[in-house]
Amino acid sequence: MGKLPLRARLATTIGGAAGRVSRLTGRGDGSVIGGVLSLRLEPDLLRLLSAGRQVVLVTGTNGKTTTTRLITAALGALGQPVASNAFGANMEAGLTSALGQARGALFAVLEVDEAYMPAVLQATSARVVVLLNLSRDQMDRAAEIWMVARRWREALAAAPNCRVIANADDPLIVWAAAAAPRVTWVAAGQRWHEDSWCCPECGSHLRRDELGWRCGECTFRRPSARWVLEDSAVIDAVGNVRDLSLALPGRANRSNAVMALAVADFFGADVAQALPRLREVSSVAGRYTQVDRRGRRVRLLLAKNPAGWLEAFDVLAPGSSPVMLSVNAQVPDGRDTSWLWDVDYRVLRGRPVFVTGQRRLDLAVRLEADQVAFELADDIDDVVDRVPPGELDVVANYTAFQQIRAVVGRAS
Amino acid sequence: MAVRPGAGRAGAGRRGPGSLRLVWVYPDLLSTYGDRGNLLVLKRRARLRGIEVESVEVNADEPVPRQGDIYLLGGGEDLPQILAARRLRDDGGLAAVANRGGVIFAVCAGYQLIGSEFGGAEGEPVAGLGIIDISSGRGDRRGVGEIIADVDPALGVPRLTGFENHQGVTRLGPGARPLAKVTVGVGNGDGTEGAYAGRVLGSYLHGPALARNPGLADLLLSWAAGPLPPLDGADEEWARQLREERLAAVTG
Numbered sequence: 001m002g003k004l005p006l007r008a009r010l011a012t013t014i015g016g017a018a019g020r021v022s023r024l025t026g027r028g029d030g031s032v033i034g035g036v037l038s039l040r041l042e043p044d045l046l047r048l049l050s051a052g053r054q055v056v057l058v059t060g061t062n063g064k065t066t067t068t069r070l071i072t073a074a075l076g077a078l079g080q081p082v083a084s085n086a087f088g089a090n091m092e093a094g095l096t097s098a099l100g101q102a103r104g105a106l107f108a109v110l111e112v113d114e115a116y117m118p119a120v121l122q123a124t125s126a127r128v129v130v131l132l133n134l135s136r137d138q139m140d141r142a143a144e145i146w147m148v149a150r151r152w153r154e155a156l157a158a159a160p161n162c163r164v165i166a167n168a169d170d171p172l173i174v175w176a177a178a179a180a181p182r183v184t185w186v187a188a189g190q191r192w193h194e195d196s197w198c199c200p201e202c203g204s205h206l207r208r209d210e211l212g213w214r215c216g217e218c219t220f221r222r223p224s225a226r227w228v229l230e231d232s233a234v235i236d237a238v239g240n241v242r243d244l245s246l247a248l249p250g251r252a253n254r255s256n257a258v259m260a261l262a263v264a265d266f267f268g269a270d271v272a273q274a275l276p277r278l279r280e281v282s283s284v285a286g287r288y289t290q291v292d293r294r295g296r297r298v299r300l301l302l303a304k305n306p307a308g309w310l311e312a313f314d315v316l317a318p319g320s321s322p323v324m325l326s327v328n329a330q331v332p333d334g335r336d337t338s339w340l341w342d343v344d345y346r347v348l349r350g351r352p353v354f355v356t357g358q359r360r361l362d363l364a365v366r367l368e369a370d371q372v373a374f375e376l377a378d379d380i381d382d383v384v385d386r387v388p389p390g391e392l393d394v395v396a397n398y399t400a401f402q403q404i405r406a407v408v409g410r411a412s
Numbered sequence: 413m414a415v416r417p418g419a420g421r422a423g424a425g426r427r428g429p430g431s432l433r434l435v436w437v438y439p440d441l442l443s444t445y446g447d448r449g450n451l452l453v454l455k456r457r458a459r460l461r462g463i464e465v466e467s468v469e470v471n472a473d474e475p476v477p478r479q480g481d482i483y484l485l486g487g488g489e490d491l492p493q494i495l496a497a498r499r500l501r502d503d504g505g506l507a508a509v510a511n512r513g514g515v516i517f518a519v520c521a522g523y524q525l526i527g528s529e530f531g532g533a534e535g536e537p538v539a540g541l542g543i544i545d546i547s548s549g550r551g552d553r554r555g556v557g558e559i560i561a562d563v564d565p566a567l568g569v570p571r572l573t574g575f576e577n578h579q580g581v582t583r584l585g586p587g588a589r590p591l592a593k594v595t596v597g598v599g600n601g602d603g604t605e606g607a608y609a610g611r612v613l614g615s616y617l618h619g620p621a622l623a624r625n626p627g628l629a630d631l632l633l634s635w636a637a638g639p640l641p642p643l644d645g646a647d648e649e650w651a652r653q654l655r656e657e658r659l660a661a662v663t664g
Contacts, residue, residue, distance in 0.1 A: 139445050140556050140577055144489040197440030198472060203495035205440055205473035216473055335557065336575045338446030338619030361654040365623050368650050369452040 004103075008048045012100040019097060034100070036093045046092055049099035050124035053083075056109045056263055057124065059117045059152075060132025060173070061145075062308045064090065066248065066284045067132060067256040068111040073281050074264035074274040081105040087285050091116055095124075107267075114148050118155030121162065128266060129156065129180075130259055131166040131173045132188075135195045136342070137305040138334030145195060149176040156180035165262050167255070168225045171213055175200035175220070184237075186262050187225035188255040191314070192307035194342060229258045236261065236271050244275070247282040250315035286401075291408045295389040298380070298408055302401045304333070306342035312395045313347050320350050321391040324383045326357035326400035333398045337362040345370040354383045357400045380404045431464035432636055435480035437506065440471045441496040442522050445577075447486030449620020450517065453629050454482065460647055461640055463633075472496065476505030481636040482515040485522025487577075487618045490533040493521040497540055500525070510543040515635045516612045519621055523606065523614030524548040524580050531580065544612045545587030551601055554579045558662045559597030559617060561605040564589060569627040571595070572605070573658045574617030582607070582616075591615055596662055611635045624658060626651050 004012065019034030058068045065088045072084045083102030085094045090111045099108055112120045114134070121129060131152070134145045149172045156164055157179040166177035168185035172195065177183050190196070196213075199206055204217035212222030228235040232254060233243050244254050257278050264274040283289040290299045303312040316323060329335050337359050345367055353374040355363040360376055367374045377383045384392065396404055436451050451467055458465045470476055472495065476483075483506065488496060500506050506526070510516060516526065524530035525540045531550030532538040540548075559576045563569040572592055581601035584590060591606030591613060592599070599605030599616050606615035613632070615621055622629040626648065634640050 136445060140575075144444075146489050146491055194443065198492060198495070203441070203472075203491065205471050336445065336577065336619075338449070338575060341446030341449030341452070341620040341623065361650065361657050364650045365654050366449075369449070369456050369623070 004048055008045055011045055012049070012103070015097060016100055019101075032089050032091075032093050032097070034093075034097045046096050046099070046120070046123040047125075049096060049103075050108065050126075053099075053108050054106060054128075054267065055124045055126040056107070056128040056130065057112045057117060057120060057126045058109065058130045058132070059112045059114055060130075060167075061114065061135045061137050061305065062311065063132050063252060063256045064088070064111040066253060066287070067130065067259055068109050069281055069284045070257055070260035070278050071109045071130070071263045073277040074260045074269060075107050075109065075267065076277050077264060077269040077273040078107075078267060080107055083108040083110075085110055092120070092123075095120065115151075118151050121155050121159055126159075126162055128163045128165060128263055129159075130263060131164060131177055132256070132259065133167055133170045133190065133192075133307070134172045134176070135192050135305065135307040136339065137307075138336075139339075140334050140336040145172065146200065149173075149200060152176040153179045163266060165259060165266065167259070168223050169212065171196040171206055171220075171222075172200055174223060178223075183223075184227070184262055184266065185223045185225040186259055187228040188258050189229050189251065191251065192310055194306070227258055227262045229255055234258045234261060234271075234275075237265060240271070242271070242275060244278075246279055248284070248288055250311055252311035252314070286405050293380070293384050293392075293408055296384050296387060296392045297390065298384070298392045298394060300401065300405060300408070301393060301395045302398070303395050304397050306339050309343045309395065316351075316393050317391040320352075321393065322352040322354065322383075322387045323348060324354045324356060324377070324380065324392060324394045324396075325363055326355070326380075326394065326396035326404060327359045327363055328357050328397060328400040328403075329359050330399045333400070340366045345372045348372050352387065354386070356380070356383065357396070380407050430462065430637070431466065432458055432482065432633070433480045434465060434467040435477060435483045436467065436469045437476060437483055437485050437500070437522075438472045438496050439469050439486070441492040441499075442486040442488040444487040444489065444520070444619070446619030447484075447519070450484050450486070450519070450622045450629075453620065453622040453626070454484075454633060457626060457629050457643070458633055458637070460643055461633075463637055472499050476500070476503050476509075478505055478508055480509065480514065482517065482632055483509055485516070485518035485526065487520030487522065489521075493525055493530070494532055494538050496521075497525040497530075497538060500541055501539065506541060507543050510610075510612055513611055515632055516543070517632050518612075518614040520576075520578055520616060520618040523616060524582065526612065526614055527582070528585075544607060544609050544614060545585035546582050546607050546614070547585065548580045548582040551579050551581040555598030555601075555616075557597060558658070559599060559605065560595040560659065560662055561592035561597070561599060562595060563592045563628075564608075567591075567608075567631055569625070569631050570655075571659070572615075572617060572621075572628065573624045573655055573662070574615075574621045575619065576616045577618055578616055580616070623651070624655055 015034035083105040085098035199215040214221035527546035535550040590604035
């Protein structure tokens with residue numbers, strides 16, 4: 001890391017001060033406002049702050065924040081400080097702010113919004129890009145995902161010094177990554193298939209079997225993977241098998257952990273030392289947090305799109321414990337609730353189900369169609385009062401999650 | 413005349429009286445955002461009337477079955493839409509269904525592709541199936557948001573409420589009638605929304621359009637199965653509340 005030019009230093013200092021004011025006055029975590037101010041003073045700041053660092057970009061539809069957290073934890077095995085936008089501020093301002101706050105860190109692990117990845121890759125000259133998955137998400141404001149994949153493909157083809165670490169089980173991810181000169185394929189799994197039934201190369205139907213997926217008409221097929229998630233274990237690049245035993249629940253997080261280990265390994269970390277650090281991560285920006293509320297153990301699961309809901313249902317407490325579903329349709333959630341119809345709710349049959357949020361009537365009609373019994377509720381405390389002491393799992397989309405979290409307390 | 417539960421129109425008799433076969437065309441290419449909803453709503457409302465329902469999902473590498481009663485087409489991105497149009501033209505099944513008076517309900521990208529042409533990824537004209545007299549092109553900007561439209565009184569369906577997300581502009585030829593008049597939103601781009609001709613009906617209300625518009629679902633079912641008995645109020649209650657809430661939220 002060279003010395004920053006004067007204007008860049010000034011921009012970083014002023015942005016950092018604005019961020020602290022924002023935090024102290026309780027307006028937010030300060031990373032966005034600080035970054036916005038800094039960038040206004042020095043538009044080239046992201047490039048300047050990235051110079052000389054080993055930058056890792058993490059992108060995909062689901063799991064960005066968690067994977068960023070896990071990679072940061074895994075790189076701890078190298079004993080180096082790591083800069084990271086740990087709270088999900090994943091556009092240019094949030095990235096700039098994260099880098100400005102950790103000027104001395106050799107490593108930077110940055111979660112990046114899918115649409116911004118090409119520009120951020122160019123600005124940061126990232127050493128590694130992690131591609132997790134691509135599925136339908138907030139289509140009233142986001143680009144169609146085939147278009148996202150196409151832009152990634154072009155950006156990665158133009159970044160010869162970048163190592164791509166990509167999920168071999170997601171066909172659209174493979175199509176985007178295949179143009180990159182250097183790829184490490186990870187068999188990280190894919191439960192959500194609804195956005196990858198046809199070949200990105202030729203459009204024909206993709207066939208799936210125990211060996212993976214392949215196009216029925218052209219040569220496009222799943223590449224063989226160096227890293228494999230096998231049930232609850234990881235098989236690393238040299239064939240060692242280790243049980244993951246994470247504190248974070250669910251298949252999706254095991255998948256995120258394998259991606260994180262592949263990144264740590266690329267930078268020379270010992271998997272045996274990195275893995276215990278992943279196991280210590282038990283909550284990520286309030287997600288998966290278990291809080292006690294009037295004798296109920298409330299667990300908060302953030303799920304923003306159909307693939308995310310599918311993964312959330314995978315981690316529900318076993319048995320027939322109650323579930324609260326909450327859906328809003330503010331701008332950050334997407335104004336369109338059509339996606340609720342892409343989720344299969346039949347796994348909830350037999351559990352007490354409560355629906356809340358601005359768009360609880362959309363949920364009501366949806367659950368009725370799947371013959372899942374449910375009750376309308378006003379908010380989290382209304383549900384807490386109506387369930388017996390014990391587990392209560394809460395699945396909520398973005399702003400609904402924030403509202404619930406504000407009520408039950410910002411447990412770290 | 414009210415039809416007894418279990419009675420159906422003669423055409424459905426091959427599978428026993430009062431049964432319907434729903435065909436979801438190319439969910440692998442044309443299912444962008446909640447399109448399964450239309451299938452689920454039709455199934456539910458048919459079954460509540462004692463009509464047996466069988467549904468088939470046909471992928472793009474399979475032939476479209478000719479003997480279905482109601483065919484559904486959903487939304488899709490530009491490239492899948494173009495591929496779907498090409499494969500459906502080669503297959504010919506959907507055109508045959510339209511010719512024999514089968515019911516076809518197409519939304520969004522599916523709506524555009526049953527017309528004579530539509531705009532491709534760069535706006536270039538792409539040939540559609542030509543089974544309804546409409547033609548679409550690419551507009552200047554995307555229409556994204558809630559839409560409300562009043563249905564042609566000849567169809568006896570309450571006003572439509574839904575969500576649209578498209579950049580298409582659709583012109584109707586003399587062989588098709590507008591499905592509705594737009595109150596809020598974009599629709600076809602000329603103040604009308606959707607189109608119908610015979611038993612082929614298309615709309616820009618995307619995804620699960622029928623979830624908020626059970627009256628439209630019943631119209632399609634009645635085209636295939638004959639007049640339907642009304643449903644018990646309790647079976648309509650959530651959909652009624654959802655419609656009310658959405659219409660109030662959008663009209664203010």
